[in-house]
Amino acid sequence: MNGKREAHETEGRETAPVERAAETNPAGAGAPQGGAPSGSQPDRDEAGRAEAGNAAGADQPEDAAPRAPEAGEGAAGDDAETDRDEEAGDADVAALKARVAELEREVAALKAQAQEAHERFLRARADLENARKRFEREKQDALTFGALRLVERLLPVLDNFERAMEASRATDNVEALMKGVEMVHRQLDQALRQEGLEPIEALGKPFDPNVHEAVMQAESSDHPPGTVIEELQKGYTFKGRLVRPTMVKVSK
Known part of the structure; x- marks a missing residue:
């Protein structure tokens, strides 16, 4: 289509000077006043130059003439560029979604670690509290049963004191009484030494x-x-x- 239009335009350019020359000096017209003959030398020279110019224009390559865009060619280019922009935007959105999903997984993992650490802390605090209570209980038991052990060791001493007093009431034998007191003293001293005194x-x-x-x-x-x-x-x-x-x- 473009070739035909360009050929038509070239043909028009070639015939236009001839037509103008014909209009200027129509065939069969009489000579102008003054006796100048039809088809004088100046007119022929002018027509020759016009034909030579048209021939030179026809010899020029077609690429030298500016090419007008065909109908719809600009709209198609805009659509292609728009499609590329949309594809790039879709790729960016997909990358952002993937990054968001990755961050959400990291956050979930950190939350799980924090929950586990909190549970370990609660267990450790409960164990510490139980250990403290157990220590206090054992301490109190040690004091209680430590005193109980001393009491158990002093019971024979108390028994011997009671026997010595009964013997002193039944007899006037001072020597026997002294022996009983000395025996009680030895037992008491031994019991206290066993406790660390x-x-x-x-x-x-x-x-x-x-x-x-x-x-x-x-x-x-x-x-x-x-x-x-x-x-x-x-x-x-x-x-x-x-x-x-x-x-x-x-x-x-």
């Missing part, structure tokens, strides 16, 4: 302010100064801890 030895030893308490001083020719020469009240330690110091008299 130890007497502090002080007589004849140098004065030690950590375990001795000097309440009196006296001259002594048998002991050097600063020596315990008499125990006024026995002191004790319980499992290495001072219960009370020994009250002593010290030489000077």
